[in-house]
Amino acid sequence: MHGGQANGAFVACGPPGFSALTLITLGDHARTILPARGYIADIAGDVWYSASVLASLLLYGLALFFFIFGLMPYRFSLRRHMNEILGCWALTFPNVGWITTTRSLGDIFQIQGFFTFHLIMTILMCITWLVLFIFTVIAICEGRIFKSRREDVIRDIQAEESEGAPAGKTEDSPMIPSSTHHSEGSSRTVTV
Incomplete structure (x- = not known):
């Protein structure tokens, strides 16, 4: 794996991590909702x-497995190019699910190791977020992201003009008037 692919390896941690957290929360609510309705036995919620x-333990283990295997290629393919900074944001959100599940499992089993691991990973995640935020702002200010070269913009405009009518629009389809009007001599837009 190279470049953005290594960053994307952490995306696989998201679904099992968040699913584990969701199952724990649903199960917790089932203990109060099912007995309160009286449709089935009181023990059904438990x-x-x-x-x-x-089931959450299994999904949590799968998320950790994906995280560990996501670390391996990341170590060897770390790129230091600011124009690839947006792909690095894949390090944050997907991992939040299993890190939060770690805390929930600590609450359930009362195992201090879960609490310690959760604290360490939360601190690392906050540091990662802060570093990525700073580097993203730097990349924006330097024009390495969200900025196109003039030649690329002209080429894109010419490509759109040469394509003709937009997809899904035919000569027989009626024109829908724009609901946005520009007042003459003014740069503001008035929406009707």
Whole structure:
């Protein structure tokens, strides 16, 4: 893996991590909702909760597995180009799911190791977020991202003009008038 692919390896941590957290939360609510309705036995909520916690443990393990294997190629393919900074944001959001699940599992099992691991990973995630934020602002200010060369803009405009009518629009389709009007001599836009 190279460049943005290594950053994208962490995206796989998101679905199992957030699913584990969701199952724990649903199971916790099932303990109060199911007995309150009285449709089934009072123990059904506890059974649902227990099954949710066990399924969450499996998904949590899968998320950790993906995280560990996501670290391996990342170590060897770290690029120091500011124009690839946006791909690095894949390090933050997907990992939040399993890190938050770590705290929930610590609350359930009362194991100090979960709390310690959660604290360490939360601090690392906050540092990662802060570093990425600073580098993204620097990249924007230097014009390395969100800025196109003049030649690229002209080429894109010419390509759009040569394509003709936009996709899905035919000669028989009626023209829909714009709901935005520009007042003459003014740079502001008035929406009707």
